[in-house]
Amino acid sequence: MLPQERTEPPFTFTYLNNMAQRIFIVDDHPMVVEGMRHMLQQITGVEVCGHASTARSCLGYFVKNTADVVLLDINLPDQSGIEVCKTLVLQHPALKVIALTNFDQLTYIQRMQEAGAKGYLLKNASLDEIEHALQAVAGNQEYWLGRDNQRDTLKDHNQLLLTRREIEVLKWIAEGLTNQEIADKLFVSASTIDSHRKNLISKLQVKNTAALVRTALENKII
Amino acid sequence: MLPQERTEPPFTFTYLNNMAQRIFIVDDHPMVVEGMRHMLQQITGVEVCGHASTARSCLGYFVKNTADVVLLDINLPDQSGIEVCKTLVLQHPALKVIALTNFDQLTYIQRMQEAGAKGYLLKNASLDEIEHALQAVAGNQEYWLGRDNQRDTLKDHNQLLLTRREIEVLKWIAEGLTNQEIADKLFVSASTIDSHRKNLISKLQVKNTAALVRTALENKII
DNA sequence: GCCTCCTTCCCCTAAAAGAGGGATTTTTTA
DNA sequence: TAAAAAATCCCTCTTTTAGGGGAAGGAGGC
Secondary structure (H helix, E strand, C coil): CCCCCCCCCCCCECCCCCECEEEEEECCCHHHHHHHHHHHHCCCCEEEEEEECCHHHHHHHHHHCCCCEEEEECECCCCEHHHHHHHHHHHCCCCEEEEEECHHHHHHHHHHHHCCCCEEEECCCCHHHHHHHHHHHHCCCCECHHHHHHHHHCCCCCCCCCCHHHHHHHHHHHHCCCHHHHHHHHCCCHHHHHHHHHHHHHHCCCCCHHHHHHHHHHCCCC | CCCCCCCCCCCCECCCCCECEEEEEECCCHHHHHHHHHHHHCCCCEEEEEEECCHHHHHHHHHHCCCCEEEEECECCCCEHHHHHHHHHHHCCCCEEEEEECHHHHHHHHHHHHCCCCEEEECCCCHHHHHHHHHHHHCCCCECHHHHHHHHHCCCCCCCCCCHHHHHHHHHHHHCCCHHHHHHHHCCCHHHHHHHHHHHHHHCCCCCHHHHHHHHHHCCCC
């Protein structure tokens, strides 16, 4: 497939000087797609031109169509979002790809950046954050602020990612198990679970276990 | 108002002896509608014939159309789901109305029952529960099992509903505040907050604060 | 082979929560 | 208005967390 020129922008009227930004959403979770679509509907000068739940159907769309911005999930059922991103920016150099990610996948955003993405948004981003990201890419800027903020808020050797064990422990904590009960389940000492709990509280910058569970659920870590 | 989304012809075949059960969804949260639609798509013999986000557009649909089952939110922006239920069963006696509710609105389901509903589902119901409810109403049975189960699991004088104060305290707990901090905020003693916390744990039948926060978030109580 | 990260485990103290009670006052509702 | 429910507060006692600290072994990357 040859790289092709960016097609003419659509003639969607919104305001005098602005064309509507056409957004294409790619995520395999209907909840995320519809949630995002709903958020975008509340932003003036923006329209959703389509969505796809697989890499294949996304790339299929972009064979004959284009958009201004693609909100692209990193985890797709058939292919990595990173590969999809590479393909898209190769074929549509003017296309702005914004990665969609969960809190626990933040390590992948660097690879998305290398793959040509112009920014990223957490799946539970606020309307404000979405708006800022779209304004940034519309002005040919990038939007990685959230990542940096996130990084700054994290202690412990700049660890961005929860470890497998930590997530495992976190799930049991949210179930209501005590350190000792989790320890029995995982055949380790209660001290170990306590360490994991403390690291989780530290990494996610929360005050206690209650807030830890809330943050974990709201960021879809568990 | 004209029907807005009826797309499928009435004669959709699925199996030899069964017509597809036609479901109409009424909820003002797109997330709930799409989530429910997605769940229903996974059930054979069921099709979504449309949805509405307001009482008005719902009643508008049923002026010239009908369905087999209506999944009806109790809280609608323009009118109570209870009133909508009464109107629907009056105009379409064969229509099975299943109430959609959150955990903290369980007291209303009795009024939905009086209004002619044939069952209820929590908004975070599992695929199994949805399937059972649909099978029940298809067989002219009612589906209130969940309510009874719920009732059985609740202690303290069969209280089904969290009080305003309890929900208020619950929100602060999920924010990560301690009893003392919440007490300072609400100008009461820490003992009071402790009582509320204990009542919450008792009412929601969870082991500790971590599970309380999880349950509260998953049931959209906060 | 070094270094980082993960996992594991331990120490300490103080604070908070969990599990029983019980009790009073205000507010709602039947 | 009387009963029911909600909100308030207190007690004791035990267990669990929070927040410091440190440290050792192993796996994997460079």
